[in-house]
Amino acid sequence: MEQPDSIRIIGGGLAGVEAAWQAARRGVGVRLYEMKPRRFSPAHQSPLLGELVCSNSLRADSVENAVGLLKEEMRRLNSLLMAAAQATRVPAGKALAVDREAFAAYLTNALEKEPLVEIVREEVTELDPDRTTVIATGPLTSDALAGQLGRITGQEHLHFYDAIAPIVYAESLDLSKVFRASRYGAGDDYLNCPFTEEEYTAFYQALTAAEQVPLRSFEEPRYFEGCLPIEVMAARGYLTLAYGPLKPVGLADPRTGRQPFAVAQLRQENREGTLYNLVGFQTKLKYGEQERVFRLIPGLEQARFARLGSIHRNTFIRSPGLLSPHLNFLKLPPLFLAGQISGVEGYVESGAMGLLAGINAAAQAL
Numbered sequence: 621m622e623q624p625d626s627i628r629i630i631g632g633g634l635a636g637v638e639a640a641w642q643a644a645r646r647g648v649g650v651r652l653y654e655m656k657p658r659r660f661s662p663a664h665q666s667p668l669l670g671e672l673v674c675s676n677s678l679r680a681d682s683v684e685n686a687v688g689l690l691k692e693e694m695r696r697l698n699s700l701l702m703a704a705a706q707a708t709r710v711p712a713g714k715a716l717a718v719d720r721e722a723f724a725a726y727l728t729n730a731l732e733k734e735p736l737v738e739i740v741r742e743e744v745t746e747l748d749p750d751r752t753t754v755i756a757t758g759p760l761t762s763d764a765l766a767g768q769l770g771r772i773t774g775q776e777h778l779h780f781y782d783a784i785a786p787i788v789y790a791e792s793l794d795l796s797k798v799f800r801a802s803r804y805g806a807g808d809d810y811l812n813c814p815f816t817e818e819e820y821t822a823f824y825q826a827l828t829a830a831e832q833v834p835l836r837s838f839e840e841p842r843y844f845e846g847c848l849p850i851e852v853m854a855a856r857g858y859l860t861l862a863y864g865p866l867k868p869v870g871l872a873d874p875r876t877g878r879q880p881f882a883v884a885q886l887r888q889e890n891r892e893g894t895l896y897n898l899v900g901f902q903t904k905l906k907y908g909e910q911e912r913v914f915r916l917i918p919g920l921e922q923a924r925f926a927r928l929g930s931i932h933r934n935t936f937i938r939s940p941g942l943l944s945p946h947l948n949f950l951k952l953p954p955l956f957l958a959g960q961i962s963g964v965e966g967y968v969e970s971g972a973m974g975l976l977a978g979i980n981a982a983a984q985a986l
């Protein structure tokens with residue numbers, strides 16, 4: 621039963637899970653609402669909490685890098701996400717990557733066992749402005765709640781488009797072409813598909829001519845520059861990919877001893893090493909076109925796809941004018957916002973906002 625002094629957290633994604641954990645660590649009861657598995661957003665597929673919808677990487681692990689430093693700060697604040705990542709990590713060179721199923725299972729299990737957290741599998745459509753609540757419903761917030769937020773903020777929702785990269789089965793790769801290595805000799809965690817100049821040209825031509833999923837007529841094609849669909853990048857110029865996601869620097873093909881013209885990298889997706897993610901290949905090409913074009917990548921001629929790429933609309937709020945530094949609404953202090961909807965981008969950044977909102981919401985409730 622919900623305790624009168626407990627807080628509500630809406631959304632059991634990265635931000636909501638971390639917020640719930642932090643509040644419980646401070647002795648505050650939490651009712652965590654998650655609409656899955658009754659209702660799934662266009663990108664979510666698993667009933668588990670803390671689902672990673674696209675890449676399985678939490679990016680750089682070194683503290684000399686902003687996202688690495690953020691992760692270290694989270695560790696020092698007893699982050700549940702960081703504990704889960706450590707327990708379920710897979711080899712990924714200098715990055716912290718995880719087995720996504722094991723990662724989400726770890727988080728779900730930890731919160732299910734936490735006596736101060738009650739998980740309610742229900743979509744929230746109405747907000748109670750008098751009750752301490754952390755809204756952590758993510759970039760794909762359900763329509764009813766997005767409408768409520770629109771009324772509260774008095775603003776049109778802002779949005780941009782983001783895309784998901786395909787995943788292939790390892791056993792379907794041609795290992796006579798693909799070689800194992802991380803850049804600059806830092807291990808051998810990645811699979812690398814080396815292109816000659818001719819192969820790159822053929823791939824570039826097929827990619828730029830391939831059919832894309834059209835956006836609806838009222839939708840503007842506004843993308844996040846840090847995660848552009850590969851065909852959008854390719855359209856910027858013949859060599860854009862060769863200096864971007866297909867850059868060959870720091871990699872030598874053991875068959876020739878030389879740096880290839882371009883390289884597509886595949887990152888291990890699960891602990892067993894049976895699945896690989898095409899790094900930087902987020903795309904909005906039609907499904908049939910993805911299979912046709914991506915099989916032009918050397919080593920992927922016979923590739924079988926466990927998941928194809930797709931594109932989604934992401935909603936966020938203009939936080940600087942609406943929220944206090946504690947992440948609650950200036951005009952409605954009991955309501956906190958956390959995660960990507962608060963205007964940050966990325967798994968780690970979203971989790972970090974959950975951590976902060978969880979601590980602050982708990983402090984308000986105490």
Ligand SMILES: Cc1cc2nc3c(=O)[nH]c(=O)nc-3n(C[C@H](O)[C@H](O)[C@H](O)COP(=O)(O)OP(=O)(O)OC[C@H]3O[C@@H](n4cnc5c(N)ncnc54)[C@H](O)[C@@H]3O)c2cc1C
Nearest residue numbers: 631633634635655674675744757758762959960966967970
């Ligand atoms: C398609 C796509 C690909 C992305 N790829 C990457 C990537 O590769 N790397 C990266 O770092 N970041 C990526 N992001 C960005 C971002 O980091 C993730 O979306 C991240 O999961 C955001 O965390 P969150 O907790 O804010 O939201 P989410 O993790 O999306 O969690 C929100 C949760 O709220 C639930 N929910 C929604 N509405 C309601 C409601 N009304 N009631 C109850 N529950 C509700 C949802 O089911 C979901 O479980 C991607 C985003 C998208 C949309």
